[in-house]
Amino acid sequence: MRGETAAHMIRRLRQAKGWSQARLATEACRAAGLPPESLTRQDVYRWEKGKRTPREWLPFIAAALGVSAVELEQAAASNAQGANPVTVADFLPDADPLAPLKVRQGRQIGARDVTDLAGRVHGLRLADDVLAGGDLIGPALRELRSAVKLYREGSHTEEVGRALLSQIGELAQIAGWIASDAGRHEEAERIYKLGMSAAQQAGDNTLVGNLAGSLAYQYSNTGQEKEGLALARAALAQAGEDAPAKARALYLDRVAWAHTKANEPQPAMRALGEASEALAEDSEGRESPQYLYWVEAGELEVMESRVYTELKRPLRAVPLLRDVMTRYDATHTRELALYLSWLAVALADANEPEEAAATAQRVITLSADVASERTAERVKVVLHRLEEFRDVPEVREVLDEAA
Structure with a gap:
């Protein structure tokens, strides 16, 4: 197809063969003469979303799909030249993981249920202040499964449903953070995306930004610096200029870290400065959501000291870190x-x-x-x-x- 991107071409040809993404990964490995584990379903997913370009895998994907390598390379070049800016929507799940069941047989859900869930979510957040991911992963996942089941199977008004979606988003953020701390990164990614979907449906852009920024932070720390930077920027854009001051400060901090991990010192420094400026406006702006209770000047100083360390500026980092230790x-x-x-x-x-x-x-x-x-x-x-x-x-x- 004329003007077709590599992402669209790979997905179209794979679906025409009736293959899953995992099957294409296996067939590409076979064409390359490599072990099946050399490529994963997640790699194919990222190619089809346009988040990554196959590059060295192009000839083997072409061979597996029965298409000319030149044709696929031209599509990849077209994709690189005409790529649209990355948005949070690019990272959302393909299907709606929160789609209600057609026949709801659960009980009527009311505002009290939402309030009770909010209390448990905040309790989990406070527990994370003093306990590690390995200690909390079990309770966090149980709460999340229970909340999703409540939304999908229960009956509720539109207003209660929206409030429930917001709480699922908040729960997914802390559960994703806990899973990431426990080293379960793929699970954390799925949880964050679930939360992004819930917050998006609830119309809560500030929460969408928090979830997307959390996933961006994980990407930046797990060797996916390009995705981390793109998503950190998208999270900031999603929250918008009207986001509460603490939210903008936090999202700018994550942008700074993403630039740092991508070895881009000057943009990192600019983002740090903008984060401090945003937090200084806290008393003048909108009230911040409860889940941002921990964002304050000291936390920005923690990030600043880490950025200086990563960028090999110890004379700045050491005094800041020593001050941080006292808290x-x-x-x-x-x-x-x-x-x-x-x-x-x-x-x-x-x-x-x-x-x-x-x-x-x-x-x-x-x-x-x-x-x-x-x-x-x-x-x-x-x-x-x-x-x-x-x-x-x-x-x-x-x-x-x-x-």
Whole structure:
């Protein structure tokens, strides 16, 4: 088809063959002479959504689909030249995961049910302040399944249904965050997208932005920097200029982190400055949703210090991180371990290996009993950074004990 993009062509040809996305992944691997696990259904999904271009896989996809590689390459080039700006809608599930059952046999749902759910959601949010993902994943998933079932099977007015969708969106945000902290990234992505769909249907753009920004943050931290940056920007745009000040500050912070992980220092710095300006307007703007209770100047400082560490600016990062450490006590073990890990790296970058080693030891000790994949990954990052100073006795002792 003339003017057809690679995304459309791949989807059209796959569907013409009656193949699933998983089947196309398998057939492309066979054409390339690679093991089946070299490509996943999720890769094909991203190609068909236009979120990624197959590039080196193009000839093998063409072979699997029975089309000329040149034709597919031309479609890919056309897609790159005429791509539309990424929006949150590009990341929503293909089907509506919240579609009500045709015949509802559940009980009548009222405002009291929504209020009770809101209380449980906030309780889960407060629990996440002091507990790690591995401890909370079970209760979080049970609550989410129960809430979705309530919406799909129960009877309710349009107003109650909209309020219920908002609570499902809020629940999905914290459940997705918990799943991500537990290292269950694919599950977290599905949960975030469910929440985005619920918030979109509820007409709550601020909540859509929070969910999309949370997923963008996960993308940025799991090797999908391009998707993370695109979605972080889309989340900010979705929330709009009229979003509460705390919301804009948070979404700008995520944009800053996405630029940082994409190794784009200047845009990252600009976004940090804009986040601070947005938060300064908090007293003048709309009231912020309850779920943004934790967004304040200190949290922006945490992100600023992490950005400086990632960008190898230890002289700025170290004082900020030391100040941040004074705000967290032993009840916030995960946060202490995470922020100390950035301090250890910043100290190593500042050529202070002995102090970096002492800080790293604290990170390891704190992380030992925390069921968080994030802290486990940060321990690996810190130990890798210290390898440069293995000749320093204090560093060697920490590295040998960890080994």
